Amino acid sequence: MSVLAALDLGLALLVVGVAAWTVSARNLFAAVVGYVAYGLLLALVWVRLYAPDVALTEAAVGGGVTGVLLVTAGKRLDALASAEIGAPPGRGLKIFAGALAALVAGALAWVVLTLPSTPPSLAPAAAEAASGPGAGLGNPITAVLISYRSFDTMLEKVVLILAVLGVWSVGADAAWGRAPAPLRKPEPDGAMILLAQVLAPVGLLIGLHIFWVGADAPGGAFQGGALLAAMGMVAMMARLMAPPRIDSRKLRLALVAGPAVFLVVGVAGLMLAGHLFAYPQNFAKPLILFIEAFMVVSIAVALPMLVSGPPDGGAK
Amino acid sequence: MTAPGGELLVFAVLTPVLGILLSFARGGRAAEAITLALAPVGLVLAGFVAWLVAWSGAPLVYEIGGLAPPLGIALRADGASATMMVVTALIVPAAAFYAREKFATPQGGESRSALTFWIMLQAIWAALNLVFLGSDLFNLYVALELLTFAAVPLVCIDGRPETLAAALRYLLFALFGSISYLLGVALLYGGYGTLDIVLLGQKIEGTPLVWTAAALMTAGLLAKTALFPLHIWLPPAHANAPAAASAVLSGLVVKGSFFLALRLWFYVLPGLPIAAPAALLGALGGCAALFGSILALRQARLKLLVAYSTVAQIGYLFLMFPLAAAPAGGALGWSGGFMQVLAHAFAKAAMFLSAGVLAEALGHDRIAQFGGAARALPLTFLTLGLGGLSLMGLPPSGGFEAKWFLLRACAASGQWIWAVPILGGGLLAGGYVFRILAPALGDGEVKVKASPRRSQELVALGLVVIALALAFAPENFFEFIRIGRPLAGGGAS
Numbered sequence: 001m002s003v004l005a006a007l008d009l010g011l012a013l014l015v016v017g018v019a020a021w022t023v024s025a026r027n028l029f030a031a032v033v034g035y036v037a038y039g040l041l042l043a044l045v046w047v048r049l050y051a052p053d054v055a056l057t058e059a060a061v062g063g064g065v066t067g068v069l070l071v072t073a074g075k076r077l078d079a080l081a082s083a084e085i086g087a088p089p090g091r092g093l094k095i096f097a098g099a100l101a102a103l104v105a106g107a108l109a110w111v112v113l114t115l116p117s118t119p120p121s122l123a124p125a126a127a128e129a130a131s132g133p134g135a136g137l138g139n140p141i142t143a144v145l146i147s148y149r150s151f152d153t154m155l156e157k158v159v160l161i162l163a164v165l166g167v168w169s170v171g172a173d174a175a176w177g178r179a180p181a182p183l184r185k186p187e188p189d190g191a192m193i194l195l196a197q198v199l200a201p202v203g204l205l206i207g208l209h210i211f212w213v214g215a216d217a218p219g220g221a222f223q224g225g226a227l228l229a230a231m232g233m234v235a236m237m238a239r240l241m242a243p244p245r246i247d248s249r250k251l252r253l254a255l256v257a258g259p260a261v262f263l264v265v266g267v268a269g270l271m272l273a274g275h276l277f278a279y280p281q282n283f284a285k286p287l288i289l290f291i292e293a294f295m296v297v298s299i300a301v302a303l304p305m306l307v308s309g310p311p312d313g314g315a316k
Numbered sequence: 317m318t319a320p321g322g323e324l325l326v327f328a329v330l331t332p333v334l335g336i337l338l339s340f341a342r343g344g345r346a347a348e349a350i351t352l353a354l355a356p357v358g359l360v361l362a363g364f365v366a367w368l369v370a371w372s373g374a375p376l377v378y379e380i381g382g383l384a385p386p387l388g389i390a391l392r393a394d395g396a397s398a399t400m401m402v403v404t405a406l407i408v409p410a411a412a413f414y415a416r417e418k419f420a421t422p423q424g425g426e427s428r429s430a431l432t433f434w435i436m437l438q439a440i441w442a443a444l445n446l447v448f449l450g451s452d453l454f455n456l457y458v459a460l461e462l463l464t465f466a467a468v469p470l471v472c473i474d475g476r477p478e479t480l481a482a483a484l485r486y487l488l489f490a491l492f493g494s495i496s497y498l499l500g501v502a503l504l505y506g507g508y509g510t511l512d513i514v515l516l517g518q519k520i521e522g523t524p525l526v527w528t529a530a531a532l533m534t535a536g537l538l539a540k541t542a543l544f545p546l547h548i549w550l551p552p553a554h555a556n557a558p559a560a561a562s563a564v565l566s567g568l569v570v571k572g573s574f575f576l577a578l579r580l581w582f583y584v585l586p587g588l589p590i591a592a593p594a595a596l597l598g599a600l601g602g603c604a605a606l607f608g609s610i611l612a613l614r615q616a617r618l619k620l621l622v623a624y625s626t627v628a629q630i631g632y633l634f635l636m637f638p639l640a641a642a643p644a645g646g647a648l649g650w651s652g653g654f655m656q657v658l659a660h661a662f663a664k665a666a667m668f669l670s671a672g673v674l675a676e677a678l679g680h681d682r683i684a685q686f687g688g689a690a691r692a693l694p695l696t697f698l699t700l701g702l703g704g705l706s707l708m709g710l711p712p713s714g715g716f717e718a719k720w721f722l723l724r725a726c727a728a729s730g731q732w733i734w735a736v737p738i739l740g741g742g743l744l745a746g747g748y749v750f751r752i753l754a755p756a757l758g759d760g761e762v763k764v765k766a767s768p769r770r771s772q773e774l775v776a777l778g779l780v781v782i783a784l785a786l787a788f789a790p791e792n793f794f795e796f797i798r799i800g801r802p803l804a805g806g807g808a809s
Contacts, residue, residue, distance in 0.1 A: 107528050112503075122387055125387055151380045152458050156458060159462055162462065166432075169432040170469075170472060176428040263330060269381070275382035278383075
């Protein structure tokens, strides 16, 4: 067995082990930590599967944003009395859920093994077409997201807006228009502040870089935006930045900027290139970067707002 | 491949999306004004698409960006999708018109419930149009996500603790449905390298991979459609939402995921022997029709009764699988199933709107205290009665037409067993409709807290009149909804 194969096997066992540990953890916080570790390990798996774009996204969203979300939710649950949370699921429900999960996992494992060793894929066609006259991009993933499946990508950003509004909508009527509660207690410790001061500027640069090179190398609007979002959350946790009021015009515009620009350019494609969501032959790459720049803004703002929760009226 | 006028399909989705973006950015009163201003545009677009499909007699296809599947994605309007678009374009504006008073934005400000309602209503419209037009399984996943994230916040818009609990339960079922559907989509891509429904339909074979994918996707869609036994989220969710939202959720949103189940079994898997899974879906549907009706009979509150009736009426829809997939009488089953979708959409929307009028006027919706209420609210009880007529399946109504077609399909295919839930469910529906009407028409004096709004009562009446008028649908209407339908269950025996 080669070294890489041994590493892969170890990684696979580790992923399964961490997953089992997360599920069986008795303490909420421990389960969250396990979940974050699981996300980061999955990112490594994606690297080993030669899918660096997925790895970047998994690390940023699965490890980062979701982790903060779960930690914050856990802290808020801790503040409630156990009576308000309700009884834990009974033994029967646990057994049922476990059996269902085992059934699905077993079926998936079985059919994945029946796949031919090189399953049919659009990746080669996408790579060939991406560098062709239509898009002129070196990264086929970006070409798929912004050109071939542009409609999906635009609508996914609309889903993000709905999610943000949905989160806001569970707040109190009286709190509407205010800012969400800060992510952490009033007194962040010195280490957190130092980390944010050192990490955030570096992360900001890396995020912008990942977006900028996304046209030709692994990266792109979502990966870059997610990293920027994570840096924003670090700054918010260190109290270097406060969440904005939800009726702020700037915030609303930042959230709709990505899908709105995408929609306008997509409709303009009918005049410029003969089809909705088509790009003119020689102008595709700059247009794609233009759209992506606004998408980065929307994603970088939407994710921290999702984590911050509904507007806070409690302090009144 | 793209036909003239195909751009309209994209615009049918983009118009409400534009409305969402503008409403969110402008905020305040703009959200309501934009929704009401774009509603006629949406209706015209839907009507024009239907006209183009009817005129050419073939599906209308648009390849987005001029990029053909499998790399690109296409939108495709056939007779069924065009019909559903028109239904949506009638019911959503009706609900919007009805809701103007409850979700009016305070002068110079912005309110939580109003902004949420108007934006989510437009989002439901965009999502449903995409559900009906999508021809790519991942594009349809995006449509399902839009639909879920629009529908769930509407359930808890009143902000009471029990509405939050109902919304959370809905969200958990819907997310289980999403992930299950997405797993199946990923498997199909792994097996065939394409997600385009037409291309998949030509290549698909009865391999373990395909059956696993179909099972996962179906389970996910059933959870979102609330088919028995995955129905437990529906009654609290639909009963706790404000009336205008309940009308859209019960009339249209559950039909969205049902429509995708039809797409999966009749368009993606058309050549496979689907008799056994179709019979299973039919059996669940039959149980839903009987069990849901029995539970509806036992409800003390009108909105919960109407919501349990949705559980039952969804059951009939799934009889479409065994009946439309049968080699004999398949066309009858298809027509009957679709008629049930339409009749229930209009009748149920009208009944939820009427329940809302009633709750506002009486200050409660406890059936036991309806004594004599019909004298105070004649128009509203007329609407409830006519809607009940369609739910029971009595002539003249779309509900009768649907059951008549379904029964003829039972006869033509020799599957008499499905007549049991069709007839039994109708009897039970008669029982629960009687339970609403009998005390209201009887003696007693109710205290009317606020006189009902005539405009709201008329919106509900208008919808129920459409549900009845469906009984007079001409034969070429049924030819229209069959445009673009592959011959399903080709291998069924």
